[in-house]
Amino acid sequence: MAYSFHYKTINDPVHGAIGLSEVEARLIATPTFLRLMGLRQLGLTYMVFPGATHTRFAHSIGSMHVISRMIDAINNRCQTDALDFQIDDPTKQKLRLAALLHDVGHYPLSHTTESVFYQVANDKKASDQFEETDPVQPSHQTALNEMVSVGKIEEVSHEELSKKIVSKRKDIKDILETAEYDPDEIGKIITSEEGSNKLHSQLIHSTLDADRIDFLLRDSHFCGVSYGRVDINFIISNLRYDKISSMFAVDDKAIPAFEHYLLGRYFMYNNVYYHKTGQGFDLMASTLYYQMACEKQAVGDFNEVVNKMEEDAWFLRFDDSYFWRSLHDWNPEHEYHKDLREHLLERIPLRVLCEERKLVPHGESANNHFVLNQDDQFDSRKFNKLLEGYGLGQDSVAIKSERTKLEVSPGRTDYQESVSDEDKRELGRVYEDFEFKDLIAVEHGIIRKLTDFTPHIRRLYAFDRKLTKIERQKFKRPRINRQMFEKDFRKVFNLSD
Numbered sequence: 001m002a003y004s005f006h007y008k009t010i011n012d013p014v015h016g017a018i019g020l021s022e023v024e025a026r027l028i029a030t031p032t033f034l035r036l037m038g039l040r041q042l043g044l045t046y047m048v049f050p051g052a053t054h055t056r057f058a059h060s061i062g063s064m065h066v067i068s069r070m071i072d073a074i075n076n077r078c079q080t081d082a083l084d085f086q087i088d089d090p091t092k093q094k095l096r097l098a099a100l101l102h103d104v105g106h107y108p109l110s111h112t113t114e115s116v117f118y119q120v121a122n123d124k125k126a127s128d129q130f131e132e133t134d135p136v137q138p139s140h141q142t143a144l145n146e147m148v149s150v151g152k153i154e155e156v157s158h159e160e161l162s163k164k165i166v167s168k169r170k171d172i173k174d175i176l177e178t179a180e181y182d183p184d185e186i187g188k189i190i191t192s193e194e195g196s197n198k199l200h201s202q203l204i205h206s207t208l209d210a211d212r213i214d215f216l217l218r219d220s221h222f223c224g225v226s227y228g229r230v231d232i233n234f235i236i237s238n239l240r241y242d243k244i245s246s247m248f249a250v251d252d253k254a255i256p257a258f259e260h261y262l263l264g265r266y267f268m269y270n271n272v273y274y275h276k277t278g279q280g281f282d283l284m285a286s287t288l289y290y291q292m293a294c295e296k297q298a299v300g301d302f303n304e305v306v307n308k309m310e311e312d313a314w315f316l317r318f319d320d321s322y323f324w325r326s327l328h329d330w331n332p333e334h335e336y337h338k339d340l341r342e343h344l345l346e347r348i349p350l351r352v353l354c355e356e357r358k359l360v361p362h363g364e365s366a367n368n369h370f371v372l373n374q375d376d377q378f379d380s381r382k383f384n385k386l387l388e389g390y391g392l393g394q395d396s397v398a399i400k401s402e403r404t405k406l407e408v409s410p411g412r413t414d415y416q417e418s419v420s421d422e423d424k425r426e427l428g429r430v431y432e433d434f435e436f437k438d439l440i441a442v443e444h445g446i447i448r449k450l451t452d453f454t455p456h457i458r459r460l461y462a463f464d465r466k467l468t469k470i471e472r473q474k475f476k477r478p479r480i481n482r483q484m485f486e487k488d489f490r491k492v493f494n495l496s497d
Helices: 022-028 031-038 043-047 056-080 089-101 111-126 158-168 170-178 183-190 198-204 210-223 232-237 252-273 276-294 302-308 320-329 335-345 381-389 446-450 482-489
Strands: 008-012 016-020 239-242 247-251 351-361 397-403 429-432 435-438 453-462
Touching (some): 016 056, 031 056, 056 089, 056 239, 111 276, 158 183, 198 247, 210 252, 239 429, 247 252, 252 453, 320 335
Antiparallel strands (some): 008 016, 239 247, 351 453, 429 435
């Protein structure tokens, strides 16, 4: 069987001309894949960066193109080094398909509402009735502070939904099977369940993978920032293969470019993805979506999505417009949510009353470095009095915390002991001093030093319904006595790392 990856061509603003095979062109034209045109890549970030209206559709095609370039570079280097290793065309096609389909399971507003599905799954687990009963009562009133820290639940993640879609949606499944590709195998590559093939997993899920490369280039381009203008061409052209570990690595002369790529991601997270206003809108949207799920105005349960997945009339409209339609049609039970809903519809952001940024040494609790904590309930009399003076209740404030990892691994101080050989595929790999190693083991590398610390951001948000004039300096640590601040505020919040 002959393989052609130039059956059709798409012109992309980031990568230029992107070639497609016949099976890829057919997949892109399916209703399931076209649904991604209605999913913005960065959720509500366009409310802050107006150009950020690009979609998961374009990102998925870009990721497919990047993984193809990485495979070609590895094959070319193996030929140059006279290594008896090649990724053949059938495998290349399989990995291109996995990259193309890796995001078909994203929820409305991408990651913004995904946390709701995690929370619903947590609710159901807490009730020990995962299949039978509703996770929450319709009368429940969700406040902002309930949605600030929701841990990921792998079994309901968008990757898991992508795997379900690839194996169950008829339009995708039939095309794959006709081309003699196993939908279940493609799904397992997407979720890193393929087994022992470290190289495949590394190309899809690692510090330097096709997904991360494309979203760095694409997001920075459409947000109008320069952080993503890194030398990806040089990095990809300097990929080589390590037969001992069965993984790829970056050649030593491209290590500075690799570190620049990681720093570019760091600045994107801190200045775009974690932008204070954008994060505030995300918190509003996730709180409202969770409440809509509680009141049966929107679907927030993973199993329900899977059960309705083959209903074209519903599933193909399960995109960003689903969130906005549900929000417009909803008549909230509580005044709190009515006000919050109107603020989001009118693009009135949450107020940031206090912000702290810290570089926390690896292995130490972030709570020991921040004044803003949630060790107890709202039991500070002075703090509550300060809030009441502005007409704010306990349900009107929340702390949102973010942290950025430069590597998909723990920091340098203990990574060799804490990361298994199986998980090391996620580390950035390089070839330096005639040996293959992890990037954070390179002694002259800047990333080696930076991974000793984890950057954290904590913000005190307020939902101010009356839009009163708030003297923010009263909430800022530099403007008041530190001992008084710690006494009144440290006991107010409890936020886990």
